[in-house]
Amino acid sequence: MSDATLGRAPAAARAFRPATQETPWVRWTLIVIAVAGLGILVAAPLIVVFAEALGEGWAAVIESLGHRDARSAIRLTLTIAAIAVPLNAVFGIAAAWLITKFDFRGKAFLITLIDLPFSVSPVVAGLCIVLMFGANSFAGGWLVANGMPIVFAVPGIVLATLFVTFPFVARELIPVMIEQGRAEEEAALTLGASGWRVFRTVTLPNIRWALLYGVLLSNARAMGEFGAVAVVSGKIRGQTATMPITIEMLYNEYLSVAAFGMAALLTLLALVTLLLKAGLEIRHADQLAAFRRL
Amino acid sequence: MHIEIDEIAKIFGATTALQPVSLAIPSGALVALLGPSGSGKTTLLRILGGLEYPSSGRVLFDGQDATGLTVQERRAGFVFQSYALFRHMTVFDNVAYGLNARPRATRPPRAEVARRVTKLLDLIQLPDIGKRYPSQLSGGQRQRVALARALAIEPRMLLLDEPFGALDAKVRKELRQGLRHIHDETGLTTVFVTHDQEEAMELADLVVVMSMGRIEQIGKPSDIRARPATPFVREFITA
Amino acid sequence: MGKPLIHRSPMPGFGLSAGITLTMLSIIVLLPIGALLAKGAGFGIGNIWETVNRERVWAALFLSFRLSLFAALFNLVFGVVLAWVLVRYRFPGRRIIDAAVDLPFALPTAVAGIALTALYAPNGAFGSLFKELGVRIAYTQWGILIALIFVGLPFVTRTVQPVVEEIEREVEEASATLGASRAYTLRHVVLPMLAPAALTGFALALARAVGEYGSVIFIAGNRPLQTEIAPLLIVIQLEEFNYEAAAAIGIAMLLISFALLLVINLIQVWSRRRIGYV
Numbered sequence: 001m002s003d004a005t006l007g008r009a010p011a012a013a014r015a016f017r018p019a020t021q022e023t024p025w026v027r028w029t030l031i032v033i034a035v036a037g038l039g040i041l042v043a044a045p046l047i048v049v050f051a052e053a054l055g056e057g058w059a060a061v062i063e064s065l066g067h068r069d070a071r072s073a074i075r076l077t078l079t080i081a082a083i084a085v086p087l088n089a090v091f092g093i094a095a096a097w098l099i100t101k102f103d104f105r106g107k108a109f110l111i112t113l114i115d116l117p118f119s120v121s122p123v124v125a126g127l128c129i130v131l132m133f134g135a136n137s138f139a140g141g142w143l144v145a146n147g148m149p150i151v152f153a154v155p156g157i158v159l160a161t162l163f164v165t166f167p168f169v170a171r172e173l174i175p176v177m178i179e180q181g182r183a184e185e186e187a188a189l190t191l192g193a194s195g196w197r198v199f200r201t202v203t204l205p206n207i208r209w210a211l212l213y214g215v216l217l218s219n220a221r222a223m224g225e226f227g228a229v230a231v232v233s234g235k236i237r238g239q240t241a242t243m244p245i246t247i248e249m250l251y252n253e254y255l256s257v258a259a260f261g262m263a264a265l266l267t268l269l270a271l272v273t274l275l276l277k278a279g280l281e282i283r284h285a286d287q288l289a290a291f292r293r294l
Numbered sequence: 295m296h297i298e299i300d301e302i303a304k305i306f307g308a309t310t311a312l313q314p315v316s317l318a319i320p321s322g323a324l325v326a327l328l329g330p331s332g333s334g335k336t337t338l339l340r341i342l343g344g345l346e347y348p349s350s351g352r353v354l355f356d357g358q359d360a361t362g363l364t365v366q367e368r369r370a371g372f373v374f375q376s377y378a379l380f381r382h383m384t385v386f387d388n389v390a391y392g393l394n395a396r397p398r399a400t401r402p403p404r405a406e407v408a409r410r411v412t413k414l415l416d417l418i419q420l421p422d423i424g425k426r427y428p429s430q431l432s433g434g435q436r437q438r439v440a441l442a443r444a445l446a447i448e449p450r451m452l453l454l455d456e457p458f459g460a461l462d463a464k465v466r467k468e469l470r471q472g473l474r475h476i477h478d479e480t481g482l483t484t485v486f487v488t489h490d491q492e493e494a495m496e497l498a499d500l501v502v503v504m505s506m507g508r509i510e511q512i513g514k515p516s517d518i519r520a521r522p523a524t525p526f527v528r529e530f531i532t533a
Numbered sequence: 534m535g536k537p538l539i540h541r542s543p544m545p546g547f548g549l550s551a552g553i554t555l556t557m558l559s560i561i562v563l564l565p566i567g568a569l570l571a572k573g574a575g576f577g578i579g580n581i582w583e584t585v586n587r588e589r590v591w592a593a594l595f596l597s598f599r600l601s602l603f604a605a606l607f608n609l610v611f612g613v614v615l616a617w618v619l620v621r622y623r624f625p626g627r628r629i630i631d632a633a634v635d636l637p638f639a640l641p642t643a644v645a646g647i648a649l650t651a652l653y654a655p656n657g658a659f660g661s662l663f664k665e666l667g668v669r670i671a672y673t674q675w676g677i678l679i680a681l682i683f684v685g686l687p688f689v690t691r692t693v694q695p696v697v698e699e700i701e702r703e704v705e706e707a708s709a710t711l712g713a714s715r716a717y718t719l720r721h722v723v724l725p726m727l728a729p730a731a732l733t734g735f736a737l738a739l740a741r742a743v744g745e746y747g748s749v750i751f752i753a754g755n756r757p758l759q760t761e762i763a764p765l766l767i768v769i770q771l772e773e774f775n776y777e778a779a780a781a782i783g784i785a786m787l788l789i790s791f792a793l794l795l796v797i798n799l800i801q802v803w804s805r806r807r808i809g810y811v
Contacts, residue, residue: 016347019365019709020702022719027622034618035630037611040659041683042636045648048658052651087557094553102547104539110554112794117562118737119790121744123764127783128565131572131776162561185544195545217638224641226747227764231771244643244747251647251751260651263644270639277639278632345706365709372710378703382725392711395721447711 049267052260064258065265072238073246073262076154080242081222084161088218089211092169096207097199099170100177101185111174117166125163126231129156152234157242160228165218172214173207176288180206209284213277220273224266295356295450295483296321297342302351304337304507311337313507314351319485319500321356324477326498327487330530334507335487336455342485343453344368355450371444371482373454377436379428385439386424389414392447414442417476434465438472445480452477454486458493470497491531495519503527569787572780584781589757590766594785597763600674601742604681609735612689613727619690620697637686642747649680650752672754677762680748685738692734693727700726729804733797740793744786 017023022030053061064070095114099107117125133140133150143150150156184206188198204211226244233240241249243262250259281288297319304312312334319325327335340346342353344365352361360368380388387394389411393402402410415421418438428436437457444452457473458466474497477484488494494501495515503510503518503526511523522528539547573581584590619631637645653660653670663670670676700723708718746764754760763786770779 019345019715020705022715030614030618031622031624033611034615035626037615038630038633041679041686042633044652044659045645045683046636046640048648048652049644052648091553091557094550094557097546098550098554101544101550102539102542112798113558113562116566116794119740119744119794120566121746121764121786121790123746123767124569124744124783124786124790125565127767127771127779128569130771131780132565132568134776136776137568159561159565162557163565166558166562182544189543189545198545220639224639224644226641226643226646227745230746231768244641247641247643247647248751259647263641263647266641266644270636270641270644273639274632274635277635278628343710345710365706366712366714368710369712370710372707374703374707376701376703378701378707380704380708380722382728391708391713391721395708395711395713395717443707443711 046267049260049263052256053264055260056257060257061261061264064255064261067258069237069241070246070258070262073241073243074265076157076239076241077223077243079154080157080161081219083158084165084222085215085219087162088165088169088222089215091166092171092173092214093211095170096173096177097203099174101182114170115167117163120163122160122164122225122227123231126160126228129159129163129228129232133159151232152236152240154240156232157229157240160232161222161225164225164228165221168218168221169211169214172210172217172288176207176210177203209280210288213280213288216273216276216280220270223269297451297483297485298354298357299338299342300352300354302338302341302348302353304334304341304346305349310507312341312348315504315507315509317502317509317512319483321483322481323499324474324484324497325486325500325502326494327485327502327504328489328491328494328530329504329510330489332506333504335502335504337507338504339453339455339485339487342451343370343372345372369447369450371447371449371452373437373440373444373452373457375456375459377428377440377460379436379440379443381428383427384424385415385420385426385428385431386411388428388439389424389443389446391443410446411442414446417445417479418442418472432465433461434469437461437469441473441476445476449482452480452482452484454484456487456489458488458490466493473497495531503530505530566787569780569783572776573784576777576780580777581781581784584778585785589761590763590782590785592758593761593763593766594782594789596674596677596761597743598789600677600681601685601739601745604678604685604742605735605739607682608685608689608738609731612686612734612738613693613724613731615690616693616697616727620694634687634690637683642684642745643751645683645748646680646751649676649683649748653679653752671752672760674760676752676754677749677760680752681742681745684745684748685742688738688741689731689734692730692737696727696730729800732800736793736797736800740790740797743789743793 021027099111130151131137133143133156135141135144135149135151140150148155150159184202185198188202193201224244226248229242230245230248233242233245235241235245235249237249243266247259247262247266250262299315299317299319301314301316302312303310303314315334315338327338329335337346341348344363344367348361352359354360380391383391390407393407393410411424412421415424418441420435420438423431423435423439428439431439441457454473458469461469470493473486486498495518498515500512501515501518502512505526511518511527518527518531522531585594615634619627619634650671651657653663653676655661655664655669655671657671660670668675670679704722705718708722709715713721744764746762746768749762750765753762753765755765763782767779767782767786770776770782
């Protein structure tokens with residue numbers, strides 16, 4: 001707020017502070033605390049990842065990432081995300097449609113159940129999958145006998161990943177769809193559109209940015225999940241070692257450059273996610289549930 | 295308290311909210327700042343209350359330069375258009391707020407605070423709502439609570455921004471009388487902002503018609519009705 | 534009370550969306566959690582208690598909960614400051630800071646774990662500074678605390694930020710016109726308005742920290758009774774194929790999570806009832 005001063009401006013004008021503002025001294029102290037705190041807590045670890053990865057030069061990192069096990073870990077992580085994220089999107093859309101377009105008893109309870117994975121430790125999530133589908137469980141025994149092992153194999157990793165990323169898309173869509181109401185869909189229905197057509201031509205365009213946002217978040221989490229996957233994967237090199245699991249193995253073998261090299265790849269993914277997220281927030285803030293909760 | 299506005303102007307960036315305006319408000323008067331939105335009336339009220347600082351000019355309270363006084367030092371009872379009640383406090387705590395916020399040395403004892411709050415709730419004719427939260431009140435009740443809260447600090451003047459703006463027509467009429475009654479009871483110099491000419495004419499001793507950051511006319515309601523000074527005033531009061 | 538199970542609606546797709554939702558929810562979340570509870574039931578409450586009621590398990594649960602509490606408290610204070618600064622102040626780099634708040638959400642926990650360890654190890658950038666002061670961070674409880682602060686950082690900020698945005702300026706102005714100093718206004722008007730959201734964020738950060746594994750195990754040192762967190766105990770039991778014991782500790786942790794979830798919901802109900810918004 002720039003006060004242009006005309007005529008005989010009182011000297012106190014510069015000292016005037018709006019009633020909703022702190023003194024400059026307080027203001028700058030808080031800003032310094034915020035910036036320094038984030039610098040130490042967030043920026044420093046970020047820098048360390050790249051510094052350690054490039055500690056022995058570019059060639060060393062690139063070589064380590066070209067290693068057979070590293071390539072297989074990257075392939076596995078991409079595969080997991082390619083399976084888990086679309087499934088998540090389908091679930092998120094179905095759940096959001098169910099919750100926002102219909103009134104039924106137990107809706108609040110259903111929302112609580114969908115949110116449940118957020119408050120369960122990833123390790124406990126992995127444990128649940130092991131107990132459900134492990135070789136000595138009822139379902140797992142049958143599956144193993146029929147040549148479809150789940151635990152210590154890729155399907156188990158997919159299930160664990162789905163568990164921890166389960167609420168992301170639904171969480172983003174539900175508030176946006178509540179806000180948009182049902183009027184547009186109802187209008188389309190009265191015009192004779194089929195249900196599928198209503199969804200495709202009316203609902204989807206309205207929620208696409210929120211959907212993308214949810215997909216971004218669930219993808220970042222899917223590629224980076226460690227605790228749940230560590231429990232179910234069995235950590236078989238070249239077969240069930242995802243990128244985060246490989247980071248752990250390399251780190252424990254004191255292969256620092258290789259470990260941080262792979263960590264740097266995942267960090268780049270995180271940064272791209274944040275960048276896209278910030279971009280979406282700036283350009284499509286009105287269509288996002290943003291800032292609610294991640 | 296006698297208020298004098300001396301060549302006050304306010305500029306926000308590229309827009310001029312107030313041209314230099316001057317106005318004398320006699321002690322104990324009930325004054326309406328009347329005008330359409332964007333006429334500068336709210337800006338002028340906020341400058342009186344110390345919520346905005348004028349780009350130039352002075353405000354005098356009883357002849358003393360008050361321009362540099364902070365909001366807190368002004369002791370102006372201010373009623374906001376949205377009432378701005380504290381939603382997490384009961385009505386009692388809302389009204390007691392200004393007393394409890396005083397530094398320890400001048401803060402009245404608990405019993406005295408309670409006594410004054412009770413008295414104010416009686417004055418606004420809502421003696422039994424002390425334990426309720428603002429969300430449990432009707433619009434008219436909220437407005438009266440905001441008034442009681444402003445009065446609790448024993449203000450030197452009462453400033454009200456569209457005090458009836460958010461109310462339906464019936465309640466509005468009732469509360470006009472309420473404000474008149476409280477004004478007469480306390481004898482406080484009172485300035486209220488309104489865009490409703492009927493409200494200004496009915497309630498105020500002195501009406502200040504404003505437009506585009508300028509004062510168009512100052513006068514008693516009857517004078518303004520009989521002799522509009524400018525075409526704008528004529529059109530505005532017959533609208 | 535006589536409310537029908539479902540209201541008739543002209544909207545299509547009830548069967549399909551309900552089918553997909555309930556099937557996936559069951560297979561991915563409910564049945565596995567059920568399997569854990571069934572395992573516990575088969576094991577028996579007495580046996581669960583016997584498994585949990587050992588010094589090493591208590592030490593781990595207590596450590597996880599205590600350090601999570603400290604980390605969440607730190608994040609409560611820092612998160613409110615951060616939310617306030619990001620909404621109310623304009624300064625160069627604000628947008629970057631705002632985006633950086635989400636990094637702990639986006640960064641894989643294993644990456645955070647090794648990065649924090651490298652930073653705070655005795656030969657690391659920060660670790661060497663602390664070493665000169667005679668303080669060890671990595672491989673001690675301090676290290677665990679820092680990792681838990683890191684993962685919980687965004688919660689309070691992100692829950693409080695929208696509430697700060699919604700505070701009407703007039704409410705703060707009203708406080709000032711009533712004679713209250715800025716400090717009094719912040720303490721008695723602004724903070725109480727932020728409290729429900731801040732407490733929600735606090736509980737979320739706490740829940741996250743109690744269950745956190747990836748970012749902690751690298752920096753923790755993992756010595757029994759001293760720096761061994763509860764989730765690690767589960768992993769250790771699983772590696773020894775001791776499913777019953779793993780399930781017992783898992784159930785204990787699940788109960789803590791449910792209790793926290795309940796607290797979060799109660800806070801929201803309470804705040805909605807009292808001030809009509811969350």
